[in-house]
Amino acid sequence: MKKRLLQLIECKSCKEEFQLHTFNTENLEIKDGLLICPKCNVYYFIVNFIPRILPRKLYTNNKFEEKFEKQITKILKNKNLSEKDDSLLKLKKDTTKFFGYEWVHFDRHGFDDEVYNENFEKNIFHHKTLLRSNEIKNKLVLDAGCGNGRYVYQALKCGAEVVGFDLGPGVDSAYNNTKQFAKAHIIQADVFNLPFKDNIFNFAFTIGVIHHTGNAKRALKCILEKVKEKGTIAVTCYHKGNMLWEFNDWLIRKFTLKMSIPNLMTLSKILAKSCKFFGLWVEKPVNLLFRWEPNISIMFDWYSAPIATHHTYPEVYSWCKEFGINVTEDLRWEKREWIRNIRWIREFIAPDFAITIKGIKEKHSLKFIKPKHVWDKTKINW
Ligand SMILES: C[S@@+](CC[C@H](N)C(=O)[O-])C[C@H]1O[C@@H](n2cnc3c(N)ncnc32)[C@H](O)[C@@H]1O
Ligand SMILES: [Zn+2]
Numbered sequence: 001m002k003k004r005l006l007q008l009i010e011c012k013s014c015k016e017e018f019q020l021h022t023f024n025t026e027n028l029e030i031k032d033g034l035l036i037c038p039k040c041n042v043y044y045f046i047v048n049f050i051p052r053i054l055p056r057k058l059y060t061n062n063k064f065e066e067k068f069e070k071q072i073t074k075i076l077k078n079k080n081l082s083e084k085d086d087s088l089l090k091l092k093k094d095t096t097k098f099f100g101y102e103w104v105h106f107d108r109h110g111f112d113d114e115v116y117n118e119n120f121e122k123n124i125f126h127h128k129t130l131l132r133s134n135e136i137k138n139k140l141v142l143d144a145g146c147g148n149g150r151y152v153y154q155a156l157k158c159g160a161e162v163v164g165f166d167l168g169p170g171v172d173s174a175y176n177n178t179k180q181f182a183k184a185h186i187i188q189a190d191v192f193n194l195p196f197k198d199n200i201f202n203f204a205f206t207i208g209v210i211h212h213t214g215n216a217k218r219a220l221k222c223i224l225e226k227v228k229e230k231g232t233i234a235v236t237c238y239h240k241g242n243m244l245w246e247f248n249d250w251l252i253r254k255f256t257l258k259m260s261i262p263n264l265m266t267l268s269k270i271l272a273k274s275c276k277f278f279g280l281w282v283e284k285p286v287n288l289l290f291r292w293e294p295n296i297s298i299m300f301d302w303y304s305a306p307i308a309t310h311h312t313y314p315e316v317y318s319w320c321k322e323f324g325i326n327v328t329e330d331l332r333w334e335k336r337e338w339i340r341n342i343r344w345i346r347e348f349i350a351p352d353f354a355i356t357i358k359g360i361k362e363k364h365s366l367k368f369i370k371p372k373h374v375w376d377k378t379k380i381n382w
Contacts (some may be wrong), residue, residue, distance in 0.1 A: 001030045001046050005185050008140075008163065009053070009195045011037035021075055023068050032068060034075060043076060049179075050171050053189040055084075058092055058167070091214045092190065094306035096168040099212070101261050102304065103148040103170025106297040110150025111177060115295065118153075125154035129205045129234040130329045130358040136160040139202035144191060144223045145209030149174025156181045160203070163196070165189040191219045196226045203227075205234040208354075211309045217319050224323055227361045233325060234358040240310040242349050248290040256303040268299035288350060316355050325359035 003020075010017055016039040023032040026049075033046040035053070044053045045064055052059045065072060086092070103109075110121045125131070129151075137159035143152045146164030152174055155162045161183035164174055171188045178184040189195055191213055204227045210216040216237060227233050240246065256264060275283055276294035286292045291302050302308075313332050320327050332352065 001033075001049055001051050002028075002185060003030070005051070005163075005187075008185070008197060008200060009035075009051075009187075010197050011040060011042055012053075012193055012195050013037070013042055014040045015197075016040070021071070023071055032064070034072065036075065048172065048175070049186075050175055051187050051195075053187060053193075053195045054167075055086070057086070057089060058096065058190065059188065088192070088214045091306055092167060095212060098261070098304045098306060099147070099166075099301075100168035100170060102297065102300055103166075103168065103173050106300075107148050107173035107176070109148060109297045111153070113295075113297075116150075116297075121150050122154055122157070125151050125207075127331075128207050128236045128354075128356055130331070130356065131158070131234075134159075135232075136203050140200060142196070142201040142204040142223070142226060144204060144206035144219075145212075146171070146174050146186070149177040149186065151205070151207055152178050152184060152186070153181075155205075156184055161185075163187065163201075165191075165194070167191070191222050194222055194226060198225050199228045199231075201227050201231060203232045203234075205236075207236045209237075210235065211237045211311065212305050212307055214307055216309055216311065220319055221323055224325065224361060229361055229363055231361050232358065233361060234356070235316070236354050236356045237316070238308060238310045239352045239355045240312050241351060241353075242288065245289060246310065252290060253303060253308070257306065259304075261304075264300060264304050265296075267303065268296045271299045271303075272296040311355055313352075313355055313357075316357055320357065320359055324362040325357075326362050327357055327359040329358045331356040 006018060006020060014037060016037050018035040019038050020030070021034040021036065022030050023034070025031060029049055030046055031049055034043055035046060035051055036043040044051055045059075045061060046052070047061055047064050052061070110116050111118055135158075136155060139160050141155050141160040141162045143155060143162060143164040146152050146166050147170045149164055152162050152164035156178060162178075163185040164178070165171070165187040166174065167188070167190055169188075171186050175186045178186065187195070191209070192215075204223050206220075206223055210219040213219040220235060224233055241249065256267065259267065271292060272294050275292050283292060283294070293299055293302075313330065317327060331354075
């Protein structure tokens with residue numbers, strides 16, 4: 001953890017600044033330590049360079065506590081901690097387990113993968129955030145739900161100071177993947193209890209996360225609270241599929257969610273390899289029936305995620321209206337294959353796979369005006 005991060009975070013219960021106790025430093029960063037709120041005594045560990053700003057029900061580390069027992073007991077003498085109940089606790093634990101496994105196992109997905117490598121992800125990042133050239137240069141940017149940090153990395157490459165957070169141990173991969181950057185910060189935290197000061201980020205993006213939280217709308221609101229007025233937010237989440245696809249997906253996931261991690265890995269390998277074997281001509285039509293991709297980590301991601309809600313553009317537009325996000329661009333109707341130009345066929349047979357919306361945070365909730373233009377790749381000079 002870099003000391004600079006202290007300026008961006010605060011105790012989420014009482015909004016007091018944290019006191020820092022350092023146990024170890026390495027390369028000017030705090031490797032092990034403790035953050036404590038002097039007002040309400042809430043404390044969090046900094047373990048392996050990462051502040052773990054989670055309740056003890058979601059993060060414990062016995063090795064760390066044993067190693068620094070003396071220092072910890074000295075600082076925490078007479079500290080009494082009560083923790084609030086959390087109706088999403090079971091989901092958060094499962095998310096930590098499965099996504100944690102994914103981002104530790106596929107720690108270099110988005111960097112060294114034969115398809116999902118750095119160059120490929122550069123395009124995807126610009127596409128999913130609808131980013132204009134130089135838009136985030138020297139800006140303070142938030143990656144909400146950063147996984148292994150592949151998009152924290154891309155934002156850093158654009159010259160931003162970037163804070164990435166995630167619920168699970170993927171943050172260790174994210175830290176390792178971005179530690180060479182002086183302007184990178186990684187935190188382990190829950191989107192519903194963010195430790196950042198309000199209204200500080202110039203730009204926040206969240207890619208493939210809010211539909212995995214159990215309350216996508218509230219997750220969006222929690223992220224938005226951290227964005228400055230007139231700052232920008234970009235969100236990508238799952239779109240509803242056609243009726244048959246939704247039914248099949250529900251049925252398959254009902255089965256896969258009962259599987260162990262090794263079995264899920266085997267299934268993901270079989271799905272990915274068979275998809276690769278049959279090629280695009282089979283993959284495309286099959287994807288009208290259920291999700292099938294030639295990449296193991298994507299298959300694992302899809303079929304292991306403890307929850308995945310699917311949404312529609314009107315639904316997400318309505319959240320934006322309620323929260324005061326002035327939607328400026330989106331990716332609706334982006335693809336122009338002939339079948340997709342026939343509206344009703346498109347909506348019922350081949351709807352968009354994802355929703356991508358970008359907007360400006362206004363002070364008050366808005367009268368909604370549909371965005372006029374769709375993001376146009378040809379106008380961008382990356
Ligand atoms: C599909 S991954 C996307 C990761 C990254 N944005 C990317 O595109 O590579 C979804 C991520 O959301 C995170 N997540 C789910 N619920 C969360 C929560 N309540 N708070 C923070 N992160 C959460 C998961 O841990 C997981 O890493
Ligand atoms: Zn406090």
